[in-house]
Amino acid sequence: MHLRARVMYDFDGEAANGELTIKEDEVLNILRQDVGDGWWEAENSQGVKGLVPQAYCEAVDGTQDGVSSPGSSVPSPSYDDRQDGVDEEWDYDEEWDGEPGSPTPQTQAPNGVYRQSSQTSQWSVSSTDSGLNGQGNYGLHGANRHMKRGGEVKTGTVSKTFKSRFSVFAKSGGEAYLLGADTKKRHIPANTEVRIVESDEGPMWEDPGGDWRFTCEITNPKKESKLKGMKSFIAYQLTPSFNTGIRVSRRYKHFDWLYERLSEKFTLICVPQLPDKQVTGRYEESFIERRMDGLQRWMARMTSHPIISQCDAFQHFISCTDEKQWKVGKRKAEKDELVGAAFLQTITPPDTGLEVAHVETQHDNFAKFVKSMNDSMVVIQQTFHESRKRHMGPFKREYQKVGQSFNAIAESFEIDTRPRVNGNDAPPQESVRLTDAVKNTGKTYEDIGLFFAQQPSKDLIPFEDFLREYHGMIQTFPDMIQFHKHTISTVKECQKQREDQKMDFEEAESVKQRADVVSYAMMAEINHFQDERVRNFKEAMEGFLTEQIKFYQNVTAKLEDALGKFQDI
Numbered sequence: 001m002h003l004r005a006r007v008m009y010d011f012d013g014e015a016a017n018g019e020l021t022i023k024e025d026e027v028l029n030i031l032r033q034d035v036g037d038g039w040w041e042a043e044n045s046q047g048v049k050g051l052v053p054q055a056y057c058e059a060v061d062g063t064q065d066g067v068s069s070p071g072s073s074v075p076s077p078s079y080d081d082r083q084d085g086v087d088e089e090w091d092y093d094e095e096w097d098g099e100p101g102s103p104t105p106q107t108q109a110p111n112g113v114y115r116q117s118s119q120t121s122q123w124s125v126s127s128t129d130s131g132l133n134g135q136g137n138y139g140l141h142g143a144n145r146h147m148k149r150g151g152e153v154k155t156g157t158v159s160k161t162f163k164s165r166f167s168v169f170a171k172s173g174g175e176a177y178l179l180g181a182d183t184k185k186r187h188i189p190a191n192t193e194v195r196i197v198e199s200d201e202g203p204m205w206e207d208p209g210g211d212w213r214f215t216c217e218i219t220n221p222k223k224e225s226k227l228k229g230m231k232s233f234i235a236y237q238l239t240p241s242f243n244t245g246i247r248v249s250r251r252y253k254h255f256d257w258l259y260e261r262l263s264e265k266f267t268l269i270c271v272p273q274l275p276d277k278q279v280t281g282r283y284e285e286s287f288i289e290r291r292m293d294g295l296q297r298w299m300a301r302m303t304s305h306p307i308i309s310q311c312d313a314f315q316h317f318i319s320c321t322d323e324k325q326w327k328v329g330k331r332k333a334e335k336d337e338l339v340g341a342a343f344l345q346t347i348t349p350p351d352t353g354l355e356v357a358h359v360e361t362q363h364d365n366f367a368k369f370v371k372s373m374n375d376s377m378v379v380i381q382q383t384f385h386e387s388r389k390r391h392m393g394p395f396k397r398e399y400q401k402v403g404q405s406f407n408a409i410a411e412s413f414e415i416d417t418r419p420r421v422n423g424n425d426a427p428p429q430e431s432v433r434l435t436d437a438v439k440n441t442g443k444t445y446e447d448i449g450l451f452f453a454q455q456p457s458k459d460l461i462p463f464e465d466f467l468r469e470y471h472g473m474i475q476t477f478p479d480m481i482q483f484h485k486h487t488i489s490t491v492k493e494c495q496k497q498r499e500d501q502k503m504d505f506e507e508a509e510s511v512k513q514r515a516d517v518v519s520y521a522m523m524a525e526i527n528h529f530q531d532e533r534v535r536n537f538k539e540a541m542e543g544f545l546t547e548q549i550k551f552y553q554n555v556t557a558k559l560e561d562a563l564g565k566f567q568d569i
Contacts, residue, residue, distance in 0.1 A: 003030035005042070005057035013050060018230035020050025027060065028052065035227065051230060174267075174483065177341040178490055178518070180510055186337055188346055194307060196349045196520045201531070203350065203523040205306045212310065215241045216303055216318050218296045221288045234288055236295065240318050248321055252277070255295060257330075261313045262302070265339040268480055268521040269307060270529055272472045274298055297469050304532060312336075349520035353512070356495070359519050360488050363481070366526055370477045377471040384464045388456040395452040403445030410438040430569055437565035444562040448555055459547035466540045470533070477529075484522045491515045 007026040013019030020042055022028065032041035035051065042052045175181075195206040220237040235249045255274055263271045275294025282288075303309045313333035320326045338346055413435040417425040494511045497503035 002043075003033065004028070004060050005030055005040075006060050007052075007056060008058055009056045011053060011056050013052070015050070018051050018227075020044065020048060020052050022052055022056065028057065030057070035230075039231075174341040177344055178487060178511065178514055180507070180514065186342060186345060188338070192312075192338060192346050194347045196347060196524045198350050198352070202527050203520050204527055205524045207306055208310050212306065214303055214309070216299050217241070218292055218299060221292055223283060232283070234283070234291075236292060238299075238318055243319065246319050246321060248318065250317070252291070252295075254317070255298070258313065258317045261333050261336075262308060262311075265311070265313070265336065265343055266308060267340050267343070267483075268518065269305065269525055270473055270476045270480075271308070272298065272301060272469065272476060293465065294469075297465070301469075301473070305528065344514075344517050344521065347517050347521055349517050354516050354519050356488060356491055356512075362523070363484055363488060366477075367481050367485075370474055370481065374471070374474050377467060377474060381464065381467050381471060384460055384467065388460045388464065391452045391456050391460065396449040399449030399452060400446050403442040403447075403449065406438055406442030406445060410435050410442060413438060433569045434566075437562070437569065440565050441562045444558050448558060451551065451555060451558075455547075455551050459544050459551070463540060463544045466536075470536070473529070480522060480525070484518060487515050487518045 005028050007022045007024055007028065010024055011019075011022050013021040015021075022042075022044065026044065028042040028044055030040050030042050031049065033054075035041055038054045039051045040054050040057070041049065042057075043049045196203050197206045198204075217239045218236050219239070221234050222237075223232055224235050225232045233251050233253075235251050238248045238250055240246055252274075259271065259274050262269075275291055275298065302314060308314055312329070313336070316326070316329035316333065320329055413431070416427040416431050416435070418427055419425065491512055494503055494508040498505060498508040
């Protein structure tokens with residue numbers, strides 16, 4: 001007897017991926033529960049079979065033994081259970097990113113992209129432009145589901161929940177670290193020690209030494225499948241520059257795993273979110289190319305960081321080619337104890353103590369910078385997006401309209417006849433050349449219209465992608481800023497208690513020393529970010545203006561050629 005389950009939420013399946021579209025309150029026959037990845041194979045009342053999300057279903061009366069009782073959702077394996085799987089722990093579907101059954105409040109933008117609710121961000125930065133994609137909405141969405149209770153409709157998604165990293169950070173030991181309450185002894189391997197050094201530009205992360213900078217090229221997207229072709233995915237080839245003989249194949253979900261590991265470990269380092277994720281159109285060539293470009297940008301950001309690029313999880317991700325070793329390294333990264341607050345124990349700052357007032361002033365200045373840059377990023381992204389639409393629409397049409405008007409007047413010139421006694425009414429060559437020149441001018445303006453439509457792919461769109469990337473980066477800082485602000489407040493409170501003889505000098509000083517680690521780490525990351533910002537914006541602006549110059553040179557050349565036709569008459 002098949003397991004029977006009632007659908008709790010609507011799910012729009014993709015038939016091309018073997019998924020079944022289901023509606024709330026529909027009753028299904030569950031044919032297979034061993035598909036894995038949080039998916040079941042089911043059959044609806046019409047006899048149509050396909051894959052459905054396990055967490056979207058609940059058992060009904062008369063089901064098999066061992067299945068949850070009516071009214072309760074079917075249990076899904078815990079995160080830890082999934083990690084101990086033999087072969088399939090990495091084969092969950094791309095869209096199944098969060099813990100099943102954990103709806104995240106979101107709002108739907110006019111373009112169909114789900115935006116994160118404002119409570120998950122320091123600022124509400126969603127632009128009025130529905131076409132923009134940034135870290136504020138960043139395209140992460142899954143199948144929409146609707147949950148009705150007492151006439152009220154609530155919406156949720158299967159995408160991951162974005163909570164403040166530092167709410168988790170504090171609960172997992174940040175506060176304990178600052179106040180010296182974390183008494184757990186951890187072994188700090190020598191290769192994991194992180195040093196912050198003083199430089200002319202201020203505190204900086206110490207270079208790993210040698211020629212540590214490298215790149216990692218992402219190429220050759222290829223559609224592959226699993227479960228006997230029932231599930232498909234795109235795999236990318238990664239090639240690190242330090243060993244071009246290495247070729248590793250990684251899916252988007254693998255990048256997602258790496259992002260989770262890095263953002264969990266490095267709470268005081270900017271780890272921008274991955275590029276857009278979407279449910280439909282995943283196999284369209286334009287989307288695959290766009291995603292690969294976004295992953296390449298993200299990878300370049302990681303390889304350029306002296307701490308992230310050297311950490312074991314990242315190196316394992318870009319270089320491990322053996323499947324068994326990959327699983328060993330993966331589990332090792334997931335069991336890493338030196339994450340969050342514990343990572344601060346690996347940092348050795350300069351010996352010079354920091355003045356709280358000076359640190360607070362620098363903190364406030366950077367907070368103002370971040371807020372100002374965030375606001376300006378919203379404006380410039382909106383501006384470039386609108387400019388792109390004008391280039392591909394109104395500008396193209398206007399120039400082509402001008403060209404058509406020249407063509408119309410040329411057509412009237414073509415019927416020029418001259419009354420002559422001998423009956424030869426052909427116009428003189430000057431008139432013919434004039435007509436041809438006017439025709440050429442019409443074609444010139446039509447070509448210029450096409451130039452405008454094609455130009456965004458060369459300058460506006462790449463620069464828009466660059467801006468979106470930096471907007472995502474700048475939005476990682478508010479959580480850091482808030483935690484650092486809390487650190488400064490804690491130090492000031494401890495100093496006050498020491499002055500009031502409510503706290504021992506040694507205890508207050510130890511809090512100050514640990515706070516200096518946080519402050520030095522924050523300062524080192526700020527300086528790294530600012531150095532990279534100057535270099536990246538310089539390169540981006542040079543590229544943008546170079547393409548703009550080429551564009552207007554091509555337009556000028558076209559117009560000069562049209563002018564020459566008239567001068568030759």
